[in-house]
Amino acid sequence: MSFLSTVSVLFFFFGVKVYCQYEIYQWDEEYDPVSNEDYEPQFQFNPNVEYGIPYQHMLGCARECFCPINFPSSMYCDNRRLKTIPNIPTHIQQLYLQFNDIEAVTASAFTNATNLREINLSHNKIKSQKIDYGVFAKFSNLLQLHLEHNDLEEFPFPLPKSLERLLLGYNEISTLQTNAMDELVNLTMLDLCYNHLQDSMLTEKHFAKTEKLMQLNLCSNRLESMPPGLPSSLMYLSLENNSISSIPEKYFSRLSKLHTLRMSHNKLQDIPYNIFNLSNLVELNVGHNKLKQAFYIPRNLEHLYLENNEIENVNVTVMCPFVDPLQQHHLTYLRVDQNKLKEPISSYIFFCFPRIHSIYYGEQRSIDGQTIQLKTQVFGRFQGEEEEEEDHDDHDNPHVSQESEEHLAPHYYEIQEWQGII
Ligand SMILES: *[C@@H]1O[C@H](CO)[C@@H](O)[C@H](O)[C@H]1NC(C)=O
Ligand SMILES: *[C@@H]1O[C@H](CO)[C@@H](O)[C@H](O)[C@H]1NC(C)=O
Ligand SMILES: *[C@@H]1O[C@H](CO)[C@@H](O)[C@H](O)[C@H]1NC(C)=O
Ligand SMILES: *[C@@H]1O[C@H](CO)[C@@H](O)[C@H](O)[C@H]1NC(C)=O
Numbered sequence: 001m002s003f004l005s006t007v008s009v010l011f012f013f014f015g016v017k018v019y020c021q022y023e024i025y026q027w028d029e030e031y032d033p034v035s036n037e038d039y040e041p042q043f044q045f046n047p048n049v050e051y052g053i054p055y056q057h058m059l060g061c062a063r064e065c066f067c068p069i070n071f072p073s074s075m076y077c078d079n080r081r082l083k084t085i086p087n088i089p090t091h092i093q094q095l096y097l098q099f100n101d102i103e104a105v106t107a108s109a110f111t112n113a114t115n116l117r118e119i120n121l122s123h124n125k126i127k128s129q130k131i132d133y134g135v136f137a138k139f140s141n142l143l144q145l146h147l148e149h150n151d152l153e154e155f156p157f158p159l160p161k162s163l164e165r166l167l168l169g170y171n172e173i174s175t176l177q178t179n180a181m182d183e184l185v186n187l188t189m190l191d192l193c194y195n196h197l198q199d200s201m202l203t204e205k206h207f208a209k210t211e212k213l214m215q216l217n218l219c220s221n222r223l224e225s226m227p228p229g230l231p232s233s234l235m236y237l238s239l240e241n242n243s244i245s246s247i248p249e250k251y252f253s254r255l256s257k258l259h260t261l262r263m264s265h266n267k268l269q270d271i272p273y274n275i276f277n278l279s280n281l282v283e284l285n286v287g288h289n290k291l292k293q294a295f296y297i298p299r300n301l302e303h304l305y306l307e308n309n310e311i312e313n314v315n316v317t318v319m320c321p322f323v324d325p326l327q328q329h330h331l332t333y334l335r336v337d338q339n340k341l342k343e344p345i346s347s348y349i350f351f352c353f354p355r356i357h358s359i360y361y362g363e364q365r366s367i368d369g370q371t372i373q374l375k376t377q378v379f380g381r382f383q384g385e386e387e388e389e390e391d392h393d394d395h396d397n398p399h400v401s402q403e404s405e406e407h408l409a410p411h412y413y414e415i416q417e418w419q420g421i422i
């Protein structure tokens with residue numbers, strides 16, 4: 001065979017291969033209507049082995065997984081009933097292994113994987129003892145690690161210094177080494193909701209070095225007191241569904257950046273009246289506690305949830321000791337249903353908080369255990385376009401979707417431009 005004919009034969013094969021690949025890719029896009037973003041192939045597709053184009057072949061993709069042509073650094077191995085982690089090629093940066101039956105994280109699978117930036121191992125069966133020591137720590141570029149919905153009993157340690165987001169929700173974590181987070185200087189988000197953490201596991205030292213932490217989720221654990229030593233960078237703190245009964249007097253003095261505090265479903269009873277005097281606080285949820293009294297409302301607070309407490313009388317003077325017409329309070333939404341109110345809150349509240357849109361009274365419990373509906377006056381009416389103002393950072397808040405329907409309910413105080421009315 002002459003040189004030219006060899007070349008043309010090679011071209012022919014190459015052309016056929018590319019053509020096949022193109023055909024298959026087309027079909028595959030039609031087959032799965034889901035966009036590339038949450039692409040979850042439903043079949044075992046093995047481009048590099050059976051139909052590979054040279055590029056894919058060179059870089060490689062684990063047999064069990066799928067490496068999209070247009071995202072060459074991502075490897076999708078999710079939803080495949082895998083019991084072990086396949087070998088990860090060097091060029092992979094995003095690794096998706098969620099929804100499998102993986103129990104162990106073995107160093108051998110990762111010998112060549114030095115460029116990983118994101119690993120999703122959520123919804124597996126990983127146990128703490130089956131994670132090879134140091135396997136995660138060597139990924140010096142790792143930014144995001146998903147380990148939620150596994151069987152971890154301990155906080156994974158050690159972890160790489162580069163880590164920014166760590167998701168550990170829905171495990172059985174009950175222990176956390178004192179120095180577990182010392183290296184995590186870039187950590188901005190830590191989710192530990194739905195674990196078995198007790199007070200004794202969280203000490204002043206744990207968060208001493210995480211100076212960039214902005215979001216800490218500790219909901220649905222077994223805490224009886226506020227976690228100590230939180231970094232002053234914190235903006236979002238979630239402590240719902242624990243058994244916290246009090247907040248120490250100076251607790252928030254370092255946490256002046258706090259924007260959202262979620263503490264519903266705890267046992268808060270007596271708290272210092274000015275404990276939430278935080279100049280950046282915008283959302284405060286202390287519903288489903290045992291509070292008997294209202295407290296000082298900081299100027300920037302917009303959304304306040306007080307439902308399911310033991311409040312008999314909302315003292316507006318305590319919430320708002322003085323009115324400064326030049327520095328209006330920002331409160332727009334107040335929820336007080338399932339308390340023990342016998343009458344509506346003094347209308348002075350609209351003077352202190354002129355931006356209040358709605359106070360949701362719902363049902364109130366009377367002393368003898370019966371429920372009562374408060375009949376309230378209506379001071380103003382919404383005007384269609386004003387409703388859009390409610391569209392703050394409430395997307396994950398279940399109450400807001402109800403809210404628009406409840407605007408029409410009689411137990412709603414509705415007010416707008418109160419100052420214009422008086
Ligand atoms: C690592 O890369 C080398 C050379 O490319 C290869 O021979 C070896 O099989 C790879 N190991 C794993 C675990 O992928
Ligand atoms: C990781 O998996 C979880 C499912 O547990 C999913 O919700 C999340 O979007 C995944 N993350 C990425 C970046 O794909
Ligand atoms: C932390 O983040 C900064 C800024 O993104 C980066 O320059 C630095 O290298 C990171 N530190 C580590 C240990 O990865
Ligand atoms: C509250 O936390 C417990 C575990 O402490 C959990 O079993 C329960 O489902 C959580 N409740 C809610 C409403 O999330």
Ligand SMILES: *[C@@H]1O[C@H](CO)[C@@H](O)[C@H](O)[C@H]1NC(C)=O
Nearest residue numbers: 273274275277278279296321
């Ligand atoms: C709230 O804190 C500020 C300083 O940050 C202080 O001047 C003010 O008196 C406090 N208000 C109350 C009611 O404690």
Ligand SMILES: *[C@@H]1O[C@H](CO)[C@@H](O)[C@H](O)[C@H]1NC(C)=O
Nearest residue numbers: 313314315316317318319321
């Ligand atoms: C409200 O609180 C103020 C200040 O603590 C107090 O002087 C006043 O008596 C209280 N009012 C009611 C109705 O409890």
